[in-house]
Amino acid sequence: MSPERVVIVGAGQGGLQAAISLRQNGFDGAITLIGAEPGLPYQRPPLSKAYLQDGKAEALVLRPASFFESKQVEYLPGSSVLEIDRAAGEVRLDGAGADRRLGYDHLILATGTRNLRPPIDGLELACDLRTLDDAARLREALAGPRRIAVIGGGFIGLEFAAVARKLGHEVSVIEAAPRLMARAVSPAISRHFEDWHRARGVALHLGRAAIGVDATGVSLDDGARVDADFVLLAAGVRPNTELAEAAGLETGNGISVDAQLQSSDPAISALGDCACFPDPRSGAMVRLESVQAATDHARLIATRIAKGACPDYQALPWFWSDQGDQKLQIAGFAGPGATEEVVSEGLVARFDAAGLAAVETVNNARVHMKARKLLGPGGSADFAALKEAIAA
Amino acid sequence: MIKVTYVAHDGTETVIEAEEGTSVMQAAVSNDVEGIVGECGGSMMCATCHCYVDEAWEAKTGARSDDEDEMLEGAASEVTERSRLSCQIKLDPSLDGLVVHLPEEQL
Known part of the structure; x- marks a missing residue:
């Protein structure tokens, strides 16, 4: 039987995407989205880029207030979860929803990360x-x-x-x-x-x-x-795993989930920056900080909840960073110890024991997109094929 | 306000009004038009806001840029001469009444 009440903890891009995808997949049960910050869910990537220059906060909003009404998603901004009571299938709220207990049939943890504060005086x-x-x-x-x-x-x-x-x-x-x-x-x-x-x-x-x-x-x-x-x-982040830990869920470098993005409790899933999941290519447990991982995770979890089943997670990681006029794009994910081969200035292929793992490009969207096809599900992930694609 | 019509792959039309300066992607997302994802928020990093500009509007929206062309390389649906990334079409009064068609899939 599919769950009737889904509670999503964390209203970043991944948490919101889970709500969007649940409805797109025809889920008609109750959805509650809990966000610690005030206001509507917004995109974070532009905060270190366009927003600093144009100050347009409204351009960051991911969905208007009308979305939550028309899709019947209960949105609780300025609220946080104090505790997960797995035995009762409830979360206990703080902030705007203080003292409220909210029952769930399925719980999605999209708690994200917080900034790492190294021990530095002052x-x-x-x-x-x-x-x-x-x-x-x-x-x-x-x-x-x-x-x-x-x-x-x-x-x-x-x-x-x-x-x-x-x-x-x-x-x-x-x-x-x-x-x-x-x-x-x-x-x-x-x-x-x-x-x-x-x-x-x-x-x-x-x-x-x-x-x-x-x-x-x-x-x-x-x-x-x-x-x-x-x-x-800006010295990096650490995943917000405390809620999961206190509830006795398995955690490591993040909340541990399987290839279905399910935690050690089948009624709880985790996504995005806070989730540690098996890399589809290597099987190694990884935690990625990216819009891509957050939204692809969210789509898989929503499909699984709405349809009852889905194939294992297999999305290709990709990343970007805009620094001035330098547009860095990374297709794939190279773990520690990967070797590199510089194809040309600003175009680098990275390899591990299993072969081509990632392609890094600067101001070369064409090769980036070709690399995403080669490295993605069904692609050949082959260096010769990449070089052919570059030459084409 | 500038009127835009989105024609979904199944023929369903959604008409919205958006402010000048908004992109065709932003206007779709903030009005809950399904069929435009806009994952990267308009940074030209994802190619999930692919649209086909209606023939009648082609001249007014202009041609796509080289950067757009490169990103469309990875679009999930067929790319045609009228393909654009909708985050790169900014609405101005000359586009009042614009019609764009949406591809079957964006991901």
């Missing part, structure tokens, strides 16, 4: 960039000339750095790893972006950890100082 002086509120504060800060230090040379830190530099601010980026975006891209692509940011006047401090933040800047572990009157912390 870190409370640093701003975050995660929510629309954060981004609005950053926009205000960027209104006057600033000397900015960014702690963290990943996607978010670098996207922000590119915007801030373009607006004429002095920008330094501090990255503890020896290269930029080390967790996500090959050394060759790291170098490409290192050169690009340096050529635009961004000061990069690679292989240096921040150890203290104060009103005049950031202290590094080699004793150097980065002068700054504004500090952004």
Whole structure:
């Protein structure tokens, strides 16, 4: 029997997509979507890009209020879940829905991540960039000339750095790893972006950890100082697994789910940034931070709930990052230890023991899209085929 | 306000009104028009807002850009001469009454 009441914890892009897809699949039971933030669900990726420049908050909204009425989705903004009572099949709410208990037949955890706050003295002086509120504060800060230090040379830190530099601010980026975006891209692509940011006047401090933040800047572990009157912390995230852990669900680097994206309790699924799932290609448990994973997960879970069954998860991961005029796109996912072959400047193929794992491109959407076909379900995932496609 | 008609693959027409400056993708998503996904929010990263501009409107919407052309490489449905990424068509008064046709699938 299909469940009658679905409760979704987390109203980011993945949580909302689950509600949308449930209705698209003909699910006619009750849907409740619980979001910690006020306002309508919105897109996060533009917060470190377009929004910082245009300030158009309304353009970020994923669905209008009328969607929730017409699709009969109960949306509870400004609310959070305090506890999952698996025995009773209920969640206990806090915030706007305080003291309410909400029964579920199926529970979807889309709790996302929160910013990692490394043990750095004075870190409370640093701003975050995660929510629309954060981004609005950053926009205000960027209104006057600033000397900015960014702690963290990943996607978010670098996207922000590119915007801030373009607006004429002095920008330094501090990255503890020896290269930029080390967790996500090959050394060759790291170098490409290192050169690009340096050529635009961004000061990069690679292989240096921040150890203290104060009103005049950031202290590094080699004793150097980065002068700054504004500090952004963008040092990665950690998955919000506490609710799942407290409820006794299996967790690792995220809430552990199987190839059906079901947790260790069959009445609970998890999706997106908070979920640790078997990579369809390697079988290794992975946790991805991307719009693609959140929405593809959501679609699978919704299909399974509405139809009673669905094929195992097999979507190809893809990622993007806009840094100034440099459009980085990644098709596939290369785990740690992958090797690289530079095809040309800004076009890198990555390999692991099983062969071609990922293709990274800069300003080359054509090859990116071809790579997505080759690496995706039914593709040949073959380097020779990729080279042929590039030449075509 | 600018009027846009979306013709679904099965022929169903949805007429909406949107503000000038909105993209054809945004207008569809915020009016709950099914058949346009717009996964990446208009960053030209996903090709899930594919549409076919009605013949009568082709001249007014103009040709697609090279970037759009490249992303359409990965579109889920057939790409024709009239294929566009709807996030790249911004509504202005000259497009009042615009008609676009939607593909069978976007994913």
